[in-house]
Every structure is written in structure tokens, then in C-alpha cells.
Amino acid sequence: MAEPLLQTRDLSMHFGGVKAVNNVNFALAEGELRCLIGPNGAGKSTFFKMLTGQLAPSHGQVLFRGRDISRAQAHQIARLGIGIKTQVPSVFDGLSVRENIHLAASRLHSLDRVRRVVDEMLERIGLTDAAHRVVGQLAHGQRQWVELGLVLSTDPELILLDEPAAGMTHEEVQRTAELVREISRTRALIVVEHDMQFIRMIAKQVTVFNRGSVLVEDAVENILRNPLVRDVYLGKQAAA
Amino acid sequence: MDLVALLAIQVLYAIASLALISVGLAIIFGMMRVINLAHGEFLMLGGYAAIVATSHGISIWLSMLVVAPIVVGIIGVIVERTIIRFLYGRMIDTMLATWGLSLFLVGLTTAIFGNTTVGISAPLGSFQIGDYRTSAYTLFVIAVAAAVLGTIFAVMRWTRLGLIARGTMQNANMAAALGVNPPRVYAVTFGAGAALSGLAGAVLAPVSGVFPTIGVAYVAKSFITVIGGGAAVLSGTISASALFGTINQIATFVTTPVFGEVALLAAAIVLIRLLPQGITGRFFRRGL
Amino acid sequence: MSGRSLNLLGLLLVGVVGLAFMFLTPRLAELDTVLDLTVYIIMAVLALSLGLIWGYGGILCFGQSAFFGLGAYTYAITMFNIGESTLPFLLAIVLPGAFAALLGYFMFYGRISDVYLGVITLTVTLILFNSMNSTAGPEFHVGAARLGGFNGIPGIPPLNLPFHKSAVIDLEGMFYLATGALLLTYFGLRLLLASQFGRIIVGIRENERRAELLGYDPRAYKLATFTIGGALAGFAGCLFANWGNFVSPTIFGLAQSAQIIIWVIVGGRGTLIGPVVGCIGIQWLSAALGANQPSGGADWWSKIFANAPLILGVILIAFVLLVPKGLVPTAADIASFFLRRRQRQREQCGFEPQQAE
Numbered sequence: 001m002a003e004p005l006l007q008t009r010d011l012s013m014h015f016g017g018v019k020a021v022n023n024v025n026f027a028l029a030e031g032e033l034r035c036l037i038g039p040n041g042a043g044k045s046t047f048f049k050m051l052t053g054q055l056a057p058s059h060g061q062v063l064f065r066g067r068d069i070s071r072a073q074a075h076q077i078a079r080l081g082i083g084i085k086t087q088v089p090s091v092f093d094g095l096s097v098r099e100n101i102h103l104a105a106s107r108l109h110s111l112d113r114v115r116r117v118v119d120e121m122l123e124r125i126g127l128t129d130a131a132h133r134v135v136g137q138l139a140h141g142q143r144q145w146v147e148l149g150l151v152l153s154t155d156p157e158l159i160l161l162d163e164p165a166a167g168m169t170h171e172e173v174q175r176t177a178e179l180v181r182e183i184s185r186t187r188a189l190i191v192v193e194h195d196m197q198f199i200r201m202i203a204k205q206v207t208v209f210n211r212g213s214v215l216v217e218d219a220v221e222n223i224l225r226n227p228l229v230r231d232v233y234l235g236k237q238a239a240a
Numbered sequence: 241m242d243l244v245a246l247l248a249i250q251v252l253y254a255i256a257s258l259a260l261i262s263v264g265l266a267i268i269f270g271m272m273r274v275i276n277l278a279h280g281e282f283l284m285l286g287g288y289a290a291i292v293a294t295s296h297g298i299s300i301w302l303s304m305l306v307v308a309p310i311v312v313g314i315i316g317v318i319v320e321r322t323i324i325r326f327l328y329g330r331m332i333d334t335m336l337a338t339w340g341l342s343l344f345l346v347g348l349t350t351a352i353f354g355n356t357t358v359g360i361s362a363p364l365g366s367f368q369i370g371d372y373r374t375s376a377y378t379l380f381v382i383a384v385a386a387a388v389l390g391t392i393f394a395v396m397r398w399t400r401l402g403l404i405a406r407g408t409m410q411n412a413n414m415a416a417a418l419g420v421n422p423p424r425v426y427a428v429t430f431g432a433g434a435a436l437s438g439l440a441g442a443v444l445a446p447v448s449g450v451f452p453t454i455g456v457a458y459v460a461k462s463f464i465t466v467i468g469g470g471a472a473v474l475s476g477t478i479s480a481s482a483l484f485g486t487i488n489q490i491a492t493f494v495t496t497p498v499f500g501e502v503a504l505l506a507a508a509i510v511l512i513r514l515l516p517q518g519i520t521g522r523f524f525r526r527g528l
Numbered sequence: 529m530s531g532r533s534l535n536l537l538g539l540l541l542v543g544v545v546g547l548a549f550m551f552l553t554p555r556l557a558e559l560d561t562v563l564d565l566t567v568y569i570i571m572a573v574l575a576l577s578l579g580l581i582w583g584y585g586g587i588l589c590f591g592q593s594a595f596f597g598l599g600a601y602t603y604a605i606t607m608f609n610i611g612e613s614t615l616p617f618l619l620a621i622v623l624p625g626a627f628a629a630l631l632g633y634f635m636f637y638g639r640i641s642d643v644y645l646g647v648i649t650l651t652v653t654l655i656l657f658n659s660m661n662s663t664a665g666p667e668f669h670v671g672a673a674r675l676g677g678f679n680g681i682p683g684i685p686p687l688n689l690p691f692h693k694s695a696v697i698d699l700e701g702m703f704y705l706a707t708g709a710l711l712l713t714y715f716g717l718r719l720l721l722a723s724q725f726g727r728i729i730v731g732i733r734e735n736e737r738r739a740e741l742l743g744y745d746p747r748a749y750k751l752a753t754f755t756i757g758g759a760l761a762g763f764a765g766c767l768f769a770n771w772g773n774f775v776s777p778t779i780f781g782l783a784q785s786a787q788i789i790i791w792v793i794v795g796g797r798g799t800l801i802g803p804v805v806g807c808i809g810i811q812w813l814s815a816a817l818g819a820n821q822p823s824g825g826a827d828w829w830s831k832i833f834a835n836a837p838l839i840l841g842v843i844l845i846a847f848v849l850l851v852p853k854g855l856v857p858t859a860a861d862i863a864s865f866f867l868r869r870r871q872r873q874r875e876q877c878g879f880e881p882q883q884a885e
Contacts, residue, residue: 331643336789337845340786340840342841343786346841350837456657460651460655464651497662501655508651516638
């Protein structure tokens with residue numbers, strides 16, 4: 001088997017006595033699209049924060065293409081090619097849409113090329129008409145798109161999406177699923193999502209987190225039938 | 241041997257005076273997350289309160305230990321009600337507004353008292369250690385600092401007021417949900433911090449004299465102490481005062497007072513690089 | 529008219545007005561006035577240095593006067609030792625810049641919070657104030673320069689043309705130099721802010737975490753911004769030491785640090801014109817109220833109104849509570865509010881097609 005793109009070994013994050021993430025061994029192949037699901041507080045966002053250098057793990061390792069990045073700074077990891085869309089949209093609220101995308105794209109592209117790259121990205125995320133509006137004044141769904149545009153503009157090898165469909169209308173969810181499928185043709189992706197409709201639209205392989213550990217990992221149709229998963233996650237949703 | 245005893249007293253005095261000038265600031269910062277840049281002026285007002293009271297025939301002990309804290313405490317409550325309360329949650333704006341207050345108070349006292357130093361002579365004489373004489377007032381300052389810290393500990397640990405204060409410190413919303421009135425807690429806290437600053441300013445007035453801009457001499461040291469100590473009010477103040485007081489006094493003893501100040505600053509900057517959350521961010525985390 | 533051409537028009541306007549002011553003032557005004565204006569303009573350079581660090585870099589520096597004072601003292605001390613001003617001039621920029629870099633390294637790489645940053649920078653300048661104050665004895669000297677404690681260093685030799693010791697710059701020359709320096713600083717900063725570097729530091733101010741996740745190291749960018757601001761303040765300090773031929777520890781004092789903050793708050797953060805307007809406006813106001821004589825007169829009127837700390841304190845509190853954005857951004861907000869209202873009225877009258885809100 002080829003070396004995985006991303007691998008974690010006994011990755012753990014303890015806050016005082018709370019084991020937010022506990023001994024997670026996880027592997028993602030080149031070009032794979034993986035979905036992460038699990039109830040609130042299962043440790044998904046903490047896991048993402050450790051992958052991107054926003055939290056230093058209590059112990060364990062994160063390997064990206066065989067290189068240990070568990071102690072690297074967030075900006076170094078970004079330069080290695082891991083991009084993340086966070087749960088609450090993290091964008092430059094005081095700048096215009098164009099300035100946002102420009103800031104992300106200009107790290108990679110020379111000044112004469114960056115204009116075209118930005119135009120293409122604005123087209124791709126459907127915000128060409130809103131290019132000069134200040135991002136802080138956009139609707140929540142549109143800010144999600146801006147953040148996606150930011151991440152895609154840095155051209156990462158691996159893209160982490162934390163609840164990309166949250167707060168979107170049905171139509172927007174479908175567009176997002178389309179975009180995710182399009183990205184996954186050329187890039188590896190890990191997607192955290194609660195919306196099972198959305199998971200069905202995009203997923204092949206699914207990892208289920210519960211209480212900081214990996215509960216099961218399987219193809220999406222098996223996961224949806226798995227009684228254990230139903231208990232910790234779907235069961236709760238059905239009950240609610 | 242006598243020299244060692246003398247040095248020990250001086251180190252203890254340095255620690256005590258640091259703790260004394262910092263504890264009011266530490267209470268306001270630790271409990272309200274407000275950095276009061278007018279802290280030095282509260283100390284200055286304490287000094288003036290004591291001097292004005294003494295000149296009206298009130299005994300010096302009463303002026304220092306009772307009048308000064310009450311006067312400055314009342315001023316603190318007024319400041320909280322008229323300025324600070326509009327700015328909760330905006331830490332930077334609070335700093336700027338209290339800076340404005342600091343300038344305003346300097347201007348006001350200059351207008352009233354003039355730009356000259358007034359003093360009160362230190363009560364208590366001096367005493368002999370072997371070949372050296374030292375002021376007995378030094379011991380008094382150490383005793384006051386110990387009493388203040390002890391009282392704060394007792395209040396925080398064993399009284400209902402202390403319980404409310406600790407609760408608000410941990411979680412203001414939760415305290416509000418339990419029926420505590422946060423605005424009142426804040427006003428009382430700010431007043432208490434101001435009162436302690438007034439006390440410190442009055443107790444140190446015989447040592448340094450009082451003039452409108454004396455706050456500058458205190459404020460840098462108290463900021464360093466509070467930041468170095470971190471979020472826990474009491475253990476932070478004590479540990480940081482001990483560390484910086486010792487460094488300052490020994491450097492002063494070996495070289496000059498100027499170098500003592502510089503050593504204090506250098507130690508503080510290195511400490512903050514190593515422990516960005518202050519000493520209590522790393523150790524004694526469960527302390528008061 | 530597009531934003532871009534509006535921008536260029538603004539730049540052109542600043543350039544024309546600035547150059548006209550620079551060349552006409554010495555011809556039209558008395559020498560006294562020119563001398564007063566010179567110090568206003570030097571201080572405006574200082575205001576711009578904080579305008580960059582705080583207004584654009586989002587770095588809460590409360591001790592900008594540390595670098596200003598270091599620049600002035602560096603110039604004074606090296607001038608007494610060297611006698612020719614080329615090297616002292618350069619050192620007065622490089623040394624404060626290096627000090628800012630060192631201090632910034634500890635602060636930014638220690639990742640301390642904004643609030644601590646404010647307190648530490650303030651503390652540094654106060655420590656400099658306290659230490660400089662206690663250097664009155666003859667044993668405190670650097671080479672031929674006596675530090676003089678609270679009395680300061682008088683009789684600092686003026687700048688000369690580079691490498692021409694005898695070509696000393698006179699008072700009128702000082703005005704040209706200061707105004708030129710201000711214009712150069714203004715346009716230099718505009719250029720810097722329009723560059724990739726400028727976009728990134730504004731991005732970091734807006735959302736540090738996001739900038740980091742896009743691959744920019746905020747620590748390095750903040751350090752660079754802080755260093756540039758420190759060097760610029762040092763440059764202003766050098767000019768200031770020249771203007772009065774005198775420097776004293778007051779330059780590090782709380783009042784001086786506060787003034788710089790007040791200029792920027794009053795003028796407005798996130799603009800370059802704002803700090804200049806705030807700086808010159810406040811200095812003019814202080815002079816008009818007669819507040820530059822310490823301790824003022826004996827009557828109550830002058831005790832209150834000719835009392836610089838009192839007035840500045842009230843201004844600072846009032847702006848924080850009532851006009852937190854500062855004059856220039858608030859004026860821009862009001863202007864755009866009325867413009868939009870007029871546009872809406874025109875639309876309602878049917879002169880232009882309705883636009884969806």
C-alpha cells in the first residue's frame with residue numbers, strides 16, 4: 001500500500017482531565033474524500049485544530065506525506081499544503097470580497113497573474129457581482145463561500161472543511177456538494193458535517209468519532225445501517 | 241552578619257512595597273479584566289488624602305489607615321459609575337479611558353495643590369542592627385503589606401463577599417444567574433481596589449513625599465508585578481512581588497538604583513516571554 | 529467616479545497642498561510662526577509612526593515615545609561624540625528600530641495578548657523615563673556627552689548637510705526638512721500600505737488566525753511593522769532634538785506617550801490623514817489655550833484651561849466614550865450617509881433606475 005497523504009498516530013488532546021481527542025489513529029490516502037461524523041463534543045473540531053497547528057497535541061503525531069507536523073506552526077502547515085475552512089466562517093470581515101481572495105491568492109501567484117486568478121475564483125464561488133462588497137455585511141451563506149474561496153486560492157493538497165453546509169439554504173447545500181465533488185477529483189478532502197443529506201450526496205468512506213475516539217470507519221451505506229452509529233448519533237437525531 | 245540582616249530587611253521591604261502598590265491593581269484586573277491606567281493616580285490621591293487629613297489635625301495613623309482608603313475608595317466607585325461601566329468588554333477602550341482619567345487627575349491635583357512636593361515626616365524613629373541604622377518605618381510598611389494580604393485572603397476564603405467575588409471571577413454570567421447583581425459586584429470591586437491603592441499611596445507617602453506626577457514612579461512597577469503574577473490575584477501578587485522585589489533590591493545593592501530598575505524590567509520581559517500567562521498561569525493555578 | 533481614481537485624486541491633492549505649504553509658508557509667515565509650525569510637523573511624523581503600527585498593524589503600542597526619545601537621545605549623544613551629523617542621523621533611526629525589533633521579538637514571538645502588549649510598551653517607556661531621570665550625576669556620561677538626568681542635554685549641535693560639517697541647517701532649513709520628511713513619510717507609507725506587505729498586515733489586523741491559516745506568519749509581519757514604526761519614531765525624535773537643540777527625560781513621560789495616542793484616536797485609526805490632522809489640531813489647541821506653560825497661571829481660568837494634562841485627559845475620555853472611531857472616519861461616515869440619502873431620494877424621484885437593496 002502506498003504511503004498515506006495524512007496519518008495520525010495515537011493523536012491525543014487532553015484539557016485538564018478532559019480527553020477531547022484520545023489516541024486517534026487515522027489515515028487518508030492521496031486524493032481521498034473522507035467524511036467525519038459524530039455527535040457534538042466528539043472531538044472533530046479539536047482533531048482539525050491539531051491537524052492545522054492551531055493546537056499542539058498533548059501527545060501523538062501528525063504525519064503529512066511522512067513528515068511529522070505535530071509541532072509545526074499553523075502558517076508552516078498551511079504552506080505545506082493543508083487548508084481549512086473553520087466551523088464559524090473565519091474571513092477578513094473589514095475587507096471586500098475581492099481583497100479577501102486577493103490576499104489568499106497573492107502568496108502563490110505573481111502580481112500580473114493574481115488578478116486573473118482572483119477573477120476565476122470569484123466566478124467559481126459565484127460572487128463576481130459581490131466582489132466589491134465588504135464581507136462583514138454579507139449573509140452567512142455567502143461568507144461561507146468567501147471562506148471556501150480563500151482556502152481554494154491557496155491551492156492546498158489537502159482541504160479540511162468543518163461543517164461547510166451549516167446555515168445554507170437547500171439550494172446552496174446542493175451547490176456546495178457539487179463543488180466538493182469537483183474539488184475531490186484533484187484534491188484530498190476531509191469533511192465534517194452533521195447534515196446527513198449532505199453526507200449522502202458526497203461521501204464514500206465515513207469515519208465516526210465518539211467521545212474523542214474513532215468509533216467505526218466504513219463505507220457510507222454500511223455506516224448508515226450500523227446500529228452502533230445509530231445509537232450514538234443518528235438515534236439521538238431521530239429522537240430529537 | 242549584620243549586613244546580611246540589613247539586606248534581608250531591605251529585600252523584604254522591596255517585596256512588601258511592590259505587593260502593596262500592586263494589589264489594588266491586581267484585584268481590579270483579576271476580577272474585572274480591567275486594566276486601570278489611572279492606578280498610579282489612585283496611589284497619588286491616597287497620599288494627598290493622608291496629608292490633607294493630617295494637616296487638619298487628624299492623627300497620622302488614622303489619616304493613613306482609615307481616611308485615605310475611604311476617600312480613594314469613594315472616588316473609585318464614582319469613576320466606575322461614570323466611566324468604566326460603559327466600557328465593559330472593551331478592554332482596550334477601558335485602558336484608553338482610564339489613561340485619560342490619569343491625565344485628568346494629574347491636571348486636577350496640579351491645579352489644586354500646585355506642582356510641588358509635599359511631605360509628611362515618617363513616624364517611628366530608627367533602630368540599630370550592629371553597625372547599621374535603619375528606619376523602623378520600614379518594618380511598619382512590611383507589617384501593613386502582610387496585614388493587607390492576610391485580610392484579602394481571609395475575606396476571599398471565608399466570607400460571603402469573597403465567595404461572590406470568586407464566583408464572578410470564574411463566570412460572571414453564572415453568578416448573575418444565581419442572583420448576584422454583577423454591576424454592584426463590579427462597583428464594589430473597583431471601589432475596593434481603589435481603596436487599597438489609596439491605602440498603599442498613603443502608607444508610602446512619608447517615604448517618597450507626594451506630588452501630582454508621582455503615579456508614574458509607581459505605575460510601571462505595579463503593572464510589571466500584576467502581569468508577571470498572572471490572573472490569580474493573591475498568589476500572583478505575592479509570587480511576582482517576591483521575584484521582582486528580590487531582583488530589584490539585589491541589583492540595586494550590587495550596583496545602583498538605576499540598574500535595579502533596568503534589571504526589574506529585563507526580568508519581567510524574559511518572564512513574559514517564558515510564561516505568557518504569568519507565574520500563576522503556570523503554577524499555583526488553583527490559588528486565589 | 530471609481531474608488532481608484534478618487535484615491536489618486538486624494539493623493540494628488542495632498543501632494544499639491546503639502547508642497548504649496550512647504551514652499552509658501554516661509555515666504556508669507558513670521559519666523560516665529562515657522563518655528564512653531566516646524567515642531568507641529570515633526571510631531572506629525574511621530575503621529576504617523578503610531579498610525580502605521582496601531583491603525584494598520586493593529587498593534588496596541590502605548591509606548592511610542594520610547595522610540596521617539598531614544599532617537600532624540602541617540603542623536604544628542606552621538607553628536608557630542610562625533611560632531612558631524614551624518615552618522616548620528618542614521619543611528620537615530622537605526623537604534624530605535626533595533627530596540628523596537630528586540631522588544632517586538634519578545635512580545636510577538638511570546639504571543640502575548642493585545643492588552644499586555646499595551647501595558648508592556650507603556651512600562652518600557654516609563655522605565656526609560658525613571659532611569660534617565662536618575663542620571664543627573666557627572667558619573668553618567670557616554671563619551672563626551674553628559675546625560676544630565678532630569679535636566680536633560682542642552683546645546684545639541686544641529687544637523688549639517690551629509691558629510692559637510694560646516695554646512696549647518698538653519699531654522700528655515702529645518703522647516704523645509706521637517707515638511708519634506710512629513711510628505712516623504714506620508715507617501716512612503718501610502719506606498720507601503722498599497723504593497724503586498726501592506727495588504728497582509730491589514731489582513732492580520734482583521735483576522736490574525738485566518739491570515740495564519742493561509743500561510744502568513746503574523747509574528748514576522750507584526751515584528752516588521754513594529755520595527756518600521758520604531759525607526760520612524762526615532763527619525764522624528766532626531767528632528768525634534770534638532771528643533772529645540774535640547775532633550776530631557778520628559779520625552780519618555782506618560783504625558784508624551786498619551787499625546788501620541790490621543791492624536792491618533794482623535795484623528796482616527798486606519799487612516800494616515802487622521803493622525804496628522806489629530807496631531808496638528810491638538811497641538812494648535814494646546815497652544816491656543818496657553819497650555820504649554822507648565823503649572824499655568826495663578827488664576828482659576830488658566831489653572832483649568834491652560835492645564836495640558838487636564839484638557840488632554842478630558843479629550844481622551846470624551847473621544848473613547850463618544851467618538852471612538854475618530855474625526856476623519858466619522859466625517860467620512862457622515863458624508864457617505866448623506867450621499868447615500870441623496871442618491872436614494874434621486875432614485876425615488878425616478879431619475880435613476882431602482883436598485884435592489
